[in-house]
Amino acid sequence: MVRELYNVRTLPPEGGPTPLTExxxxxxxxxxxxxxxxxxxxxxxxxxxxxxxxERRRLVDVARRLSAHWGQEVFVGAEDQCAMRLHLAGHGPAPRENGLAERTDGC
Known part of the structure; x- marks a missing residue:
């Protein structure tokens, strides 16, 4: 007996995130x-x-959409391995002696 499978997606490797539908x-x-x-x-x-x-691509796209919506650029950059920062001009990370922004929270 042959069965037709509808709405079936392949699963990612064990432990990986499941992809979102459109x-x-x-x-x-x-x-x-x-x-x-x-x-x-x-x-x-x-x-x-x-x-x-x-997730990083999603945040970059959101920054682009906000820039287009507001008419001013929304900058986006990686703070570390687990966080991105979106900001307007003049609100960027404060430089430190080693060139990195100070983190006050964990990942």
């Missing part, structure tokens, strides 16, 4: 756009965790 990805970016945008508008910067290349 709709889930769209909704995740919309939520980040609203939530991160509100914090950036309030204080000029935001730090957000990003552990995988997909």
């Amino acid at each position: 709709d889930e990805e769209r909704r995740a970016r919309a939520v980040l756009f609203g939530d991160l945008g509100a914090v950036i508008a309030e204080r000029g910067w935001v730090r957000f965790p990003a552990y995988s290349p997909e």
Whole structure:
């Protein structure tokens, strides 16, 4: 007996994250756009965790969308292995003697 499989996706290797569907990805970016945008508008910067290349790409896309929406550039950069920082001009990380921004929270 042959069975047809609908809505079946291959699973990533054991322990890896499951990929988002197109709709889930769209909704995740919309939520980040609203939530991160509100914090950036309030204080000029935001730090957000990003552990995988997909999460980092998602934050870069959100920064581009915010830049287009506001008409001013939203800068994005990796703070370390587990966090990205999005900020407006003039709200970037404060340089230290060794050239790194000081972290007050953990990963």
